[in-house]
Amino acid sequence: MGRKPEGALRRGWTTGACATAATKAAAGALLGGEFPDPVSILLPKGDRPAFALAFEGRDPGPDGGAATAGVIKDAGDDPDVTHGALVLSTVRRGAAGSGIVFRAGEGVGTVTRPGLPIPPGEPAINPVPRRLITGVLQEAAAAHGLPADFEVEIAIPGGAALAEQTWNPRLGILGGLSILGTTGIVVPYSCAAWIASIHRGIDVARATGLEHAAACTGKTSEAAVARLYGLPEGAFLDMGDFAGGLLKYLRRHPLPCLTLAGGFGKFVKLAQGFLDLHSGRSQVDxxxxxxxxxxxGAAPALVEQARGANTAIQVLGLAQQAGLPLAEAVAERARTTALGVLEGAPVAVELLIVDRQGGIVARTGRLPGSLPGRHDG
Structure with missing residues (x-):
């Protein structure tokens, strides 16, 4: 996540809100002949935004044909990978009694693993967007005295490439993006979406029977764990700065074994008791x-040098030159913080401190050696 700009930030709209607006416009054109533009929708908390249409299309095929409408995703000031993407909805009449059937079009993924709120084989359209889309289709059907039997296909051209920048491949969502949103509103630089992704990663790990997950603060520490253990891709949790969000969820939804891996400065803050490791929300003391x-047992002069240091890495270097196991001491205390948050949940915790070159400089709480796929030498 990039650095948050100064000043008031503009809110945006989720892919779920955009898909709902596009669906309402497409249904209006299919049943009534005209595309409403702009099109307004009611969001779960009572907001009623209006969306301009970026695309209108018709297919006069059999059984009444189909109508397609598109909305450009506006994420406000949030650094969302889907900002500016075109969200398309194609609506056609379904067979009598079929109800509302969802399809994944170009750039929208399909769920392939258990543990997510949508079962395997279904388009990755989350429950709240499904509910909103269902609502606008039922409303359109009722306005024309028709049963709400529709097939709705959501597409995001280019979404497959964008999905590579998200958690979707690790969660087993293949072929594109997810249609997301619980409120319909994107709050700029919110931590909620990242933490929700961590939670879904844990859910999938549990549902697929994984016994060992690795939560890492970044790519370097993740690569170090990958070299150490033969873990599948789905076992890696992109914890980032959100140690608290990870550990509190594991307290309620435990996995047998957890490796925490990250840089020295991040884990100094965890050792101090901070659970949000972002530089803007916690500081090295x-x-x-x-x-x-x-x-x-450091000499007084070394202690004073550390007190006036500029970075945690500088202090670590001083300790290493003096032959003092500072990294190991920090790792022990960081692991103690993690165990405290878990409050006795049945999770065995190992903690690795990794340097900038990917070398492991401290390791504590080694996990049982009997887990399948373990290659820790």
Missing amino acids: FAWLAERLAEL
């Missing part, structure tokens, strides 16, 4: 690091 060095 150099006096705290100096105290740890003093406990390890």
